[in-house]
Amino acid sequence: MRTVALHSSRCVECEDELRRLERLQNLVGETINAQIEELDLRQVWPGVQARLGTVRVSWWQRARIWWEERDPAWWIRVPAVGLAAAAAVLAFVVWSNGPGNVAQPVTPVAAVDNSATIDSLDSTANAVAVLNEPETNTTVLWVNDDTDYGTEGFPP
Amino acid sequence: MNLIWAPVLLLTSVTVGAVTPTPIVAGSAVDIRIGAVLASNTGQEFDPRLVALHHQLSALFPYTSYRLVKEEKERVRPGGKVGFDIPGGRYLLVIPKGLKNERVSLRVMLIEGTRPVVDTALTLRNHATFLVGGPRHKEGVLIISIGADVVPGPSDLAVPTSTQ
Numbered sequence: 001m002r003t004v005a006l007h008s009s010r011c012v013e014c015e016d017e018l019r020r021l022e023r024l025q026n027l028v029g030e031t032i033n034a035q036i037e038e039l040d041l042r043q044v045w046p047g048v049q050a051r052l053g054t055v056r057v058s059w060w061q062r063a064r065i066w067w068e069e070r071d072p073a074w075w076i077r078v079p080a081v082g083l084a085a086a087a088a089v090l091a092f093v094v095w096s097n098g099p100g101n102v103a104q105p106v107t108p109v110a111a112v113d114n115s116a117t118i119d120s121l122d123s124t125a126n127a128v129a130v131l132n133e134p135e136t137n138t139t140v141l142w143v144n145d146d147t148d149y150g151t152e153g154f155p156p
Numbered sequence: 157m158n159l160i161w162a163p164v165l166l167l168t169s170v171t172v173g174a175v176t177p178t179p180i181v182a183g184s185a186v187d188i189r190i191g192a193v194l195a196s197n198t199g200q201e202f203d204p205r206l207v208a209l210h211h212q213l214s215a216l217f218p219y220t221s222y223r224l225v226k227e228e229k230e231r232v233r234p235g236g237k238v239g240f241d242i243p244g245g246r247y248l249l250v251i252p253k254g255l256k257n258e259r260v261s262l263r264v265m266l267i268e269g270t271r272p273v274v275d276t277a278l279t280l281r282n283h284a285t286f287l288v289g290g291p292r293h294k295e296g297v298l299i300i301s302i303g304a305d306v307v308p309g310p311s312d313l314a315v316p317t318s319t320q
Contacts, residue, residue: 114284141276
C-alpha cells in the first residue's frame with residue numbers, strides 16, 4: 001500500500017485512477033449502508049431467542065461453577081468441604097429426629113415364593129377355579145357352591 | 157494344632173453353620189398356619205394383620221375390605237391332622253403328608269356338613285401360603301389361607317395357638 005501511495009503521488013494517471021476507485025468504493029459503501037439502515041433488525045434476536053431451548057442448571061452445577069470460578073487455594077477448599085459435609089450430616093440428623101418424622105414401624109413382608117402344585121382335586125361344588133398371582137406364585141382354589149355368583153362373577 | 161488357629165476354625169464353623177440351609181429331615185414337624193379372611197365390598201378396611209397377604213389379595217380379588225376373622229397355628233408331624241372351624245359352619249382339615257426338598261405335601265379338605273366340598277392334594281413350598289376362597293359368609297366371601305413352615309429336627313408338639 002505504501003508503494004502504491006508513493007507511486008500515485010508522482011504519477012498523474014495513476015492518481016486519477018486511484019481517486020476514481022476510491023470514489024467507487026465510497027459509493028458502494030454508501031449504497032450498502034443505506035440499504036442496511038432500512039432493515040428492521042429489532043425482531044431478529046427475539047426471533048432467535050424464541051427458538052432457543054432453555055438450559056436448566058441445577059443448584060449443584062451452579063455451586064460447582066461458582067466454586068471453579070473462584071479457584072481458591074487448597075487450604076481453603078479442605079475446611080470448606082469439611083464444613084459442608086458436617087452441615088449435611090447435621091441437617092440429616094435434625095431432619096430425621098424432627099417432630100414430623102416419627103419413626104414408623106417397618107412391617108416386614110418377606111418375599112415368599114408361594115408356588116404350589118396341585119396333585120389331585122376332587123370337588124362336589126358347582127364350580128371350582130384355580131387362580132394364580134404371578135408375582136408371588138400364590139395359588140388360589142376358588143370354590144363356588146352357589147348358582148348365583150354375585151356381582152363379582154366367577155372367579156371374582 | 158497351633159492354638160492360634162482355634163478361634164479361626166471356631167468362627168468358620170459358626171459362619172458355615174449360620175449360612176447352610178437346614179435340611180428337612182424325616183420326622184420333622186410342620187407348623188400349619190390357617191387364617192380365615194372375610195372379603196367384602198362393604199367398607200374400605202384392610203386388616204393390618206393381613207399385611208403379608210396384601211399384595212396377593214389386592215392383585216387377585218376385587219373386594220374393598222379384608223378382615224381376618226380367625227387365625228390358628230398348630231404344629232403337627234407328617235400324617236397328623238389339623239382341623240379348623242370355618243365361620244359359617246364349614247370345616248377345614250389339613251393333613252401334612254410328607255416333607256421333601258423344601259416342599260410339604262398336604263391334603264386339604266373343605267367340609268360342609270358331611271359333604272367334602274373340596275378334597276385336594278398339593279405340594280407347597282416351605283413357608284409358602286395357599287389360598288382357598290369362595291364360601292359365602294355374611295356380606296362377603298371367605299378366603300382361607302393355609303401355610304406350612306417346616307420345623308426341622310426333633311420338635312415338641314406345642315399347644316395350638318389361636319386368635320379369634
